[in-house]
Amino acid sequence: MAEKTADSGNQGFLGSINWLGRRTLEIIGELGAVGIFFAWGFALIFSLPFQFRKIIQQVYFIGVKSFLIISLIGLFTGMVLGLQGYYTLVKFGSEGMLGAAVALSLIRELGPVLTALMVIGRAGSSIAAEIGIMRISEQIDALDTMDINPMRYLVSPRMAASVIVFPMLTALFDVIGIFGGFLTGVVLLGINSGIYFNRIYDSVVLKDVTGGFLKSLAFALIVSTICCYQGYFTHMRSEGFGARGVSLATTSAVVISCVLVLVVDYILTSFLL
Amino acid sequence: MKKYSQETLVGIFVLIGILCVGYLTVKLGKMELIGGDFYNLVAKFDSVAGLKSDSSVQMAGVEIGRVTKIVLDTNDFVAVVTMKIHKGVPIQEDAIASVKTSGLIGDKYISIQPGGSDEILKPGDVITETESAVDIESLISKYVFGNVK
Amino acid sequence: MPEPFIEFKDVCKSFGNLQVLDRANLSIYQGEITAIIGKSGAGKSVLLKHIIGLLKPDSGHILVRGKPLSKFTKAEWKQFKRSLSYMFQNNALFDSLTIFENIALPLAERTRMSSAEIREKVMFRIEQFELGDVEHKYPSQISGGMQKRVALARAVVTEPDMILFDEPTTGLDPLRKNAVLNMVAHYQREIGFTGVMVSHDIPDVFFISNRVAIIENKKIAFQGTPLELEQCDDEVVWQFIHGQEVLQDQLTGLHSKLELERALKQELERIGKFQEVFSVVLFSVDSLEQIREKVGYIAAQRIFQCIGMSLRENLGTAGYAARFGPEEILTVIPQADSSRAELIIKEITAECSKQDLMKPQSYRKVCMDFAIKAGIVEVRNKMDLEEVISLARKHQKIIAKMECDRKRGPK
Numbered sequence: 106m107a108e109k110t111a112d113s114g115n116q117g118f119l120g121s122i123n124w125l126g127r128r129t130l131e132i133i134g135e136l137g138a139v140g141i142f143f144a145w146g147f148a149l150i151f152s153l154p155f156q157f158r159k160i161i162q163q164v165y166f167i168g169v170k171s172f173l174i175i176s177l178i179g180l181f182t183g184m185v186l187g188l189q190g191y192y193t194l195v196k197f198g199s200e201g202m203l204g205a206a207v208a209l210s211l212i213r214e215l216g217p218v219l220t221a222l223m224v225i226g227r228a229g230s231s232i233a234a235e236i237g238i239m240r241i242s243e244q245i246d247a248l249d250t251m252d253i254n255p256m257r258y259l260v261s262p263r264m265a266a267s268v269i270v271f272p273m274l275t276a277l278f279d280v281i282g283i284f285g286g287f288l289t290g291v292v293l294l295g296i297n298s299g300i301y302f303n304r305i306y307d308s309v310v311l312k313d314v315t316g317g318f319l320k321s322l323a324f325a326l327i328v329s330t331i332c333c334y335q336g337y338f339t340h341m342r343s344e345g346f347g348a349r350g351v352s353l354a355t356t357s358a359v360v361i362s363c364v365l366v367l368v369v370d371y372i373l374t375s376f377l378l
Numbered sequence: 379m380k381k382y383s384q385e386t387l388v389g390i391f392v393l394i395g396i397l398c399v400g401y402l403t404v405k406l407g408k409m410e411l412i413g414g415d416f417y418n419l420v421a422k423f424d425s426v427a428g429l430k431s432d433s434s435v436q437m438a439g440v441e442i443g444r445v446t447k448i449v450l451d452t453n454d455f456v457a458v459v460t461m462k463i464h465k466g467v468p469i470q471e472d473a474i475a476s477v478k479t480s481g482l483i484g485d486k487y488i489s490i491q492p493g494g495s496d497e498i499l500k501p502g503d504v505i506t507e508t509e510s511a512v513d514i515e516s517l518i519s520k521y522v523f524g525n526v527k
Numbered sequence: 528m529p530e531p532f533i534e535f536k537d538v539c540k541s542f543g544n545l546q547v548l549d550r551a552n553l554s555i556y557q558g559e560i561t562a563i564i565g566k567s568g569a570g571k572s573v574l575l576k577h578i579i580g581l582l583k584p585d586s587g588h589i590l591v592r593g594k595p596l597s598k599f600t601k602a603e604w605k606q607f608k609r610s611l612s613y614m615f616q617n618n619a620l621f622d623s624l625t626i627f628e629n630i631a632l633p634l635a636e637r638t639r640m641s642s643a644e645i646r647e648k649v650m651f652r653i654e655q656f657e658l659g660d661v662e663h664k665y666p667s668q669i670s671g672g673m674q675k676r677v678a679l680a681r682a683v684v685t686e687p688d689m690i691l692f693d694e695p696t697t698g699l700d701p702l703r704k705n706a707v708l709n710m711v712a713h714y715q716r717e718i719g720f721t722g723v724m725v726s727h728d729i730p731d732v733f734f735i736s737n738r739v740a741i742i743e744n745k746k747i748a749f750q751g752t753p754l755e756l757e758q759c760d761d762e763v764v765w766q767f768i769h770g771q772e773v774l775q776d777q778l779t780g781l782h783s784k785l786e787l788e789r790a791l792k793q794e795l796e797r798i799g800k801f802q803e804v805f806s807v808v809l810f811s812v813d814s815l816e817q818i819r820e821k822v823g824y825i826a827a828q829r830i831f832q833c834i835g836m837s838l839r840e841n842l843g844t845a846g847y848a849a850r851f852g853p854e855e856i857l858t859v860i861p862q863a864d865s866s867r868a869e870l871i872i873k874e875i876t877a878e879c880s881k882q883d884l885m886k887p888q889s890y891r892k893v894c895m896d897f898a899i900k901a902g903i904v905e906v907r908n909k910m911d912l913e914e915v916i917s918l919a920r921k922h923q924k925i926i927a928k929m930e931c932d933r934k935r936g937p938k
Contacts, residue, residue: 154639161384161385161388162384164388164391164392165384165387165388165391168388168391168395169387169388169390169391172391172394199484201484202484208406212402212406235623238622239621242617242619242622243615243616243617243619244619244620244621244622246581246615246619247613247615247619247621249581250579250581250608250611250612250613251612251613251632251633251636251637251685252605252608252609252633252637253632253633253636253637258636269392270395272395272399273391273392273394273395273396273398273399274395276395276398276399276401276402277394277395277398279398279402280398280401280402305406306405306406307434307485308485309406310432311403314402314403314406315403317402318399
């Protein structure tokens with residue numbers, strides 16, 4: 106404590122070095138906390154008795170309720186890919202490649218990423234808010250006093266459900282996206298439908314598909330961990346308490362998850378290629 | 379909305395999800411659920427530039443198999459391509475395998491022209507007659523610099 | 528004295544720079560209700576949260592049957608924790624679960640009972656706490672009093688040995704407050720749990736508790752039975768209770784009994800020294816019990832309010848008036864002889880007679896009579912307190928009365 110005040114008294118260069126060091130330590134500490142949080146939450150998925158009902162509920166909440174929005178986004182993404190791809194490819198006279206272009210960009214990249222971003226917006230934010238409100242209204246403490254592990258009760262089912270739901274929503278997104286490309290490419294712009302699909306069959310290999318699913322699994326764990334973590338530790342925030350704390354927690358849950366999804370997407374892509 | 383129970387909706391969701399996953403992996407990814415539908419053949423090429431594993435193997439424009447492996451033979455410095463061919467398609471001993479391109483900048487594939495021999499290749503046999511990939515770049519440069527007659 | 532069930536030994540706790548507990552010592556005995564009272568922010572909830580392990584002491588020990596909590600093995604701790612229930616100040620009901628699910632949660636999550644068994648147990652509590660028709664509603668759809676009962680039902684459904692109540696009555700109206708306290712006392716007798724209750728409701732909470740502890744200035748300033756508390760002369764304790772009662776009597780405009788007794792004693796002492804004079808007036812309301820029974824609590828309260836308010840208006844800050852017995856108000860008017868006291872009484876009579884409650888039309892359903900009486904004693908010589916009061920009782924005469932119009936009878 107005495108050291109700190111002595112250091113912060115130093116102006117200029119040393120002060121900023123000091124700041125850098127403190128921030129680094131803070132970030133490392135935070136990462137460690139998230140890591141432990143993730144490990145606990147994940148391990149408790151497999152604790153007995155298995156929380157089957159609660160996982161179903163969360164699959165319903167995260168998955169079924171996202172079904173329509175994912176279908177809609179998938180459709181339009183596929184359609185716009187078809188449109189853009191056609192006008193780019195037609196310059197090289199290879200508009201027959203449209204199917205491949207649409208399917209590969211969907212399966213490898215857009216499917217997992219856009220699905221993750223949509224689920225963050227729809228379910229991630231409400232996970233953070235729900236757990237945050239439970240925290241500030243002492244419901245989490247209440248669980249604790251009843252000797253019910255709040256991590257197991259609140260976090261684990263959401264993680265398990267995310268792991269189930271994300272690949273499925275991604276697959277749905279991909280399939281509907283390919284259909285969307287079919288709508289613009291074939292129905293609107295008159296490419297032969299046989300060529301469109303044959304191109305897809307020719308160019309997509311299993312590695313693309315498994316790569317896409319690997320990404321969506323990684324995103325599932327990231328999103329559920331970050332959103333639960335932000336809600337769970339709402340009360341530890343220094344800049345806001347109560348309802349304000351919950352709103353800040355929700356915001357940072359969404360922002361951090363989105364950024365992490367894109368960063369991890371880059372890292373995974375560079376490993377998978 | 380309350381017409382269907384939560385379980386039913388989750389069930390429908392999971393079903394659709396599995397169908398989509400199945401479509402992507404089995405149909406598009408060509409995951410082999412039941413193996414043994416194919417037999418392997420090997421062909422050596424001087425150059426297979428642009429050919430990838432999982433590229434198509436065609437006969438008369440019909441897909442009859444896939445490339446499974448491309449390696450370099452370090453003795454002769456030629457490319458050794460392993461292909462899997464559908465069991466129902468017999469390949470004659472004097473068939474010619476050539477690396478072709480679909481369209482100007484399209485994917486590379488292997489085209490097999492049937493031969494006239496009575497002898498049919500057995501799994502693991504080598505196709506001796508091969509034609510290497512056409513190097514479009516050198517073709518173009520020849521054309522540009524006027525070496526083509 | 529038996530061994531305490533739970534004992535705090537020199538427990539210190541700080542949050543950052545703010546020290547909340549400083550070497551607090553407290554004993555809680557099995558099968559009793561212990562009330563913990565203290566000002567807001569004095570650390571009452573902190574004390575409770577230490578018992579259930581939500582907070583850990585910075586130094587000192589919490590002993591459970593003589594064994595420190597910090598030395599508990601994991602299994603012992605789990606077992607101990609399962610024998611406790613905690614009722615949160617704001618109930619902490621799970622707002623995304625129905626009332627039934629809320630009460631069933633501790634059973635469903637930590638026991639392997641079949642759902643039929645759980646249903647049976649929960650329905651028993653739902654009936655016991657008269658929550659029948661809200662079973663399928665959500666906590667936000669029911670009233671505050673019901674939420675309290677749901678929280679209590681959730682606390683007792685596991686049949687715990689000990690229940691910790693964190694301000695179970697805060698924010699409730701007086702009727703509900705009494706209902707909750709009665710409920711706690713009732714079920715405590717029925718189920719026999721050990722209760723620890725943090726409360727503001729002085730003196731109501733004393734009626735149901737076996738022991739009282741007062742937190743003041745980071746320490747336990749007093750612990751003992753309510754009877755011991757009443758006789759406690761400690762300045763801190765007295766001021767604490769006194770402070771609470773002043774707030775309570777804002778409604779009737781009366782002082783607290785303790786305050787009045789102090790004033791009376793003071794005046795009696797002054798008599799001996801300075802040869803002054805003062806008057807004591809004892810008001811009483813005839814058949815107040817009957818009013819309470821037939822008309823209601825509010826009407827009875829109004830009579831006191833009327834006397835209290837007009838007394839205050841006429842006396843200002845000089846005099847003291849407080850409820851003395853269930854039907855009596857005792858007034859001390861310093862430096863006044865009986866003639867001045869009589870004047871004041873006349874004012875009060877005029878004031879109260881104007882009120883609705885002294886008019887027969889106000890009582891449509893019942894027919895009854897009642898009268899307000901007043902007795903004046905002019906104190907010139909040193910006398911006993913009891914002597915003054917019995918003299919005043921003797922001097923009482925009717926100053927206002929209400930008679931039922933017998934001819935018309937109740938409408």
